[in-house]
Amino acid sequence: MLDFANLRIDNVDQLVSTLEDELGGVSTQWWNANKSVVAGYLRSLAEATLQTQVALTNQQIPAEAADMIMRNQQLAFNQTLQFTKFMTLVLAQQLLDATFRVIGWVIYNKTGVNLAPSLVQPAGTAAS
């Protein structure tokens, strides 16, 4: 459990590492399955967060502007979580297509019958 009251982050790497630990702590299974998709977005969030924090500290922006920026970040990360679900569906479709592309070619090569024209496209033919 993080000691939030004494959390002092000085650079992007520290924040990325802390966020990764926290997400992994919530669900190791989810983190392991999605870290390849999420890692880049998490770094972008960390970089932006430190920029906002420094700008706020240096009074380059008012608190209200920082609040708007962080709300946008929250919306974007919520979308990132949706994006991991989307990529799971895309992977399922790719696995389905890969499997039946092989099967379609197996049948086509022995019979000349193309049962999966969108997946099996012999030279000189076009997908339907």
Next chain:
Amino acid sequence: MNLAQAIRTVGVAGLALALSACALFAPPYDATLDEKTTSAYESVAKLAAQAEMGLYQDKASYPATVDTYATIQGALAVVAVRAASAPVAGKRAEQARDMTVGFIKGCSAQVSGLAKLHQTYGVVPNTGATQAMMVSCDQAAKAVGAMKNN
């Protein structure tokens, strides 16, 4: 195997493969949608780059930029409509299609968010103001192109 059995076997196999070729989990790739989304994303990236270079630091620059925001929003609205009409063959593919539309609308909402920040306070460079928009629009572009070369 007699003729009737052969016909039945081929019919069953054909049905199975025809189904496999359908968009059961995700909509098929749409090159036009990909091209239009990428174009909109490039406009968003240019807007973000201009903001990070200080072009919109003064909120007084907002009225002169409204046309840029409107052009981007118009392009995103067009691709959202097209994405929503992608053919699907099941609830999960429908879910993926709806998510794609959601990512495009999320990108649009982030453009609106930046416009509001611009109008109210100006966009100060290096304050983390543009990353959320870039992330959301990047995901929209990736979602639209996810089935390319499949």
